[in-house]
Amino acid sequence: xxxxxxxxxxxxxxxxxxxxxxxxxxxxxxxxxxxxxxxxxxxxxxxxxxxxxxxxxxxxxxxxxxxxxxxxxxxxxxxxxxxxxxxxxxxxxxxxxxxxxxxxxxxxxxxxxxxxxxxxxxxxxxxxxxxxxxxxxxxxxxxxxxxxxxxxxxxxxxxxxxxxxxxxxxxxxxxxxxxxxxxxxxxxxxxxxxxxxxxxxxxxxxxxxxxxxxxxxxxxxxxxxxxxxxxxxxxxxxxxxxxxxxxxxxxxxxxxxxxxxxxxxxxxxxxxxxxxxxxxxxxx
Amino acid sequence: xxxxxxxxxxxxxxxxxxxxxxxxxxxxxxxxxxxxxxxxxxxxxxxxxxxxxxxxxxxxxxxxxxxxxxxxxxxxxxxxxxxxxxxxxxxxxxxxxxxxxxxxxxxxxxxxxxxxxxxxxxxxxxxxxxxxxxxxxxxxxxxxxxxxxxxxxxxxxxxxxxxxxxxxxxxxxxxxxxxxxxxxxxxxxxxxxxxxxxxxxxxxxxxxxxxxxxxxxxxxxxxxxxxxxxxxxxxxxxxxxxxxxxxxxxxxxxxxxxxxxxxxxxxxxxxxxxxxxxxxxx
Numbered sequence: 166x167x168x169x170x171x172x173x174x175x176x177x178x179x180x181x182x183x184x185x186x187x188x189x190x191x192x193x194x195x196x197x198x199x200x201x202x203x204x205x206x207x208x209x210x211x212x213x214x215x216x217x218x219x220x221x222x223x224x225x226x227x228x229x230x231x232x233x234x235x236x237x238x239x240x241x242x243x244x245x246x247x248x249x250x251x252x253x254x255x256x257x258x259x260x261x262x263x264x265x266x267x268x269x270x271x272x273x274x275x276x277x278x279x280x281x282x283x284x285x286x287x288x289x290x291x292x293x294x295x296x297x298x299x300x301x302x303x304x305x306x307x308x309x310x311x312x313x314x315x316x317x318x319x320x321x322x323x324x325x326x327x328x329x330x331x332x333x334x335x336x337x338x339x340x341x342x343x344x345x346x347x348x349x350x351x352x353x354x355x356x357x358x359x360x361x362x363x364x365x366x367x368x369x370x371x372x373x374x375x376x377x378x379x380x381x382x383x384x385x386x387x388x389x390x391x392x393x394x395x396x397x398x399x400x401x402x403x404x405x406x407x408x409x410x411x412x413x414x415x416x417x418x419x420x421x422x423x424x425x426x427x428x429x430x431x432x433x434x435x436x437x438x439x440x441x442x443x444x445x446x447x448x449x
Numbered sequence: 450x451x452x453x454x455x456x457x458x459x460x461x462x463x464x465x466x467x468x469x470x471x472x473x474x475x476x477x478x479x480x481x482x483x484x485x486x487x488x489x490x491x492x493x494x495x496x497x498x499x500x501x502x503x504x505x506x507x508x509x510x511x512x513x514x515x516x517x518x519x520x521x522x523x524x525x526x527x528x529x530x531x532x533x534x535x536x537x538x539x540x541x542x543x544x545x546x547x548x549x550x551x552x553x554x555x556x557x558x559x560x561x562x563x564x565x566x567x568x569x570x571x572x573x574x575x576x577x578x579x580x581x582x583x584x585x586x587x588x589x590x591x592x593x594x595x596x597x598x599x600x601x602x603x604x605x606x607x608x609x610x611x612x613x614x615x616x617x618x619x620x621x622x623x624x625x626x627x628x629x630x631x632x633x634x635x636x637x638x639x640x641x642x643x644x645x646x647x648x649x650x651x652x653x654x655x656x657x658x659x660x661x662x663x664x665x666x667x668x669x670x671x672x673x674x675x676x677x678x679x680x681x682x683x684x685x686x687x688x689x690x691x692x693x694x695x696x697x698x699x700x701x702x703x704x705x706x707x708x709x710x711x712x713x714x715x716x717x718x719x720x721x722x723x724x725x726x727x728x729x730x731x
Contacts (some may be wrong), residue, residue: 269573294487421549426549
């Protein structure tokens with residue numbers, strides 16, 4: 166029952182896709198969690214949406230559209246927050262609101278748009294193409310190489326920004342590498358899992374792993390594992406429900422739900438662990 | 450032009466126009482409090498949190514406004530409790546849990562036969578199908594929100610600028626924060642039939658930010674923001690009558706366009722005139 170659905174080639178592709186997203190969540194997600202960039206990720210995921218919608222309507226590359234949308238959003242956020250009366254939070258909120266509205270507007274120009282809109286917001290995991298899987302694999306390799314090359318420095322900046330600056334590292338350039346990797350990961354995943362659910366795919370496994378371990382490299386390993394296992398369980402549940410119980414469940418959303426439950430379970434495990442073992446040297 | 454007049458004379462369009470203008474005005478006014486307390490991301494969070502409630506309400510056949518309100522109330526309670534326990538609510542945890550809640554709503558909706566049509570209406574609204582009841586709810590609840598915020602105006606502004614001093618004078622800043630959150634929640638709930646959970650952000654934050662470009666004072670900002678919100682509602686509805694585009698998205702985009710125009714005007718005024726009030730000249 167746990168392996169049987171994956172005899173179907175389309176589900177095997179979906180499984181491969183969620184496994185790759187798991188790895189991506191391990192590599193990029195851990196940095197997102199360490200640096201608390203969840204809201205930046207949220208802004209980029211919403212910003213990619215009109216880019217994809219426009220690319221879809223004009224028949225150009227969806228990936229290019231997503232990259233253009235994300236780049237425009239980041240640029241606008243930076244320009245807006247340099248205005249004296251606009252802070253960064255408000256700027257990102259304006260960008261999210263306007264870009265989502267633009268995406269909905271573009272999609273709504275087409276007849277029967279509800280189905281298109283649902284696809285672009287929530288993705289179609291079970292209909293992933295071999296090309297998309299290959300593209301996610303490429304994004305994985307690019308992010309892995311980019312972040313791996315400056316891994317030590319990124320971790321240093323995450324834990325002690327001022328210290329890294331004092332040691333002579335160019336913190337702004339390291340930020341740029343990291344933000345670039347986050348944006349690339351989001352646009353790589355957004356076509357498959359949709360503009361609303363990307364955040365969970367990238368961040369939930371890493372947040373789960375952080376509850377279980379303190380060290381960065383094991384955290385990445387655990388996150389990748391959690392992402393892959395959660396993806397596999399979610400696909401099994403969605404397929405079982407639709408094949409044997411006649412309940413259609415959106416597969417991407419089901420995977421996200423499983424990932425969230427794993428996160429909550431890890432939180433409970435940590436709570437119980439804390440109850441039975443008091444950390445040494447901490448009063449109160 | 451005659452097509453516009455034809456559309457505008459129909460009953461359902463006039464209802465929709467009234468609803469969009471009312472929602473825009475109330476949301477614009479509440480938005481000033483959102484900015485004063487730096488709550489824009491609370492609004493983003495709220496838009497995710499209300500979603501599963503709206504889906505459940507749709508499935509049970511009860512009012513969407515009630516469903517969204519119930520789910521949002523849970524979120525406000527959780528935030529207030531976490532704050533009291535001095536647990537720092539980390540953006541990561543919030544993001545993960547709320548995306549999970551959103552996914553729960555999507556899964557629920559996808560299990561229903563009319564899945565994607567319902568989902569769309571919950572997220573981006575369906576202003577052309579608002580009922581007389583929706584409008585009455587908007588008027589009554591909107592008036593209630595405005596009255597409460599007006600009655601506590603001085604205390605709210607004081608606690609937003611200086612929570613410690615407010616506490617020292619015997620006010621309870623935590624409760625005032627919670628009050629503003631509930632006001633945001635009520636506003637978002639009444640906005641759901643018109644612009645949906647996803648686009649309410651465009652009316653709750655953007656008009657207030659537009660007003661903020663021109664004034665540092667709370668009450669004038671509220672007047673400007675309410676006008677900007679109502680104007681966005683009007684312009685968006687007219688655009689959607691002229692061209693076949695989703696009305697909720699047109700309203701949200703009109704709000705964003707208003708901000709852009711205000712930004713350009715502000716830049717021009719800065720260039721030719723005296724510096725903006727409150728800004729130290731270089």
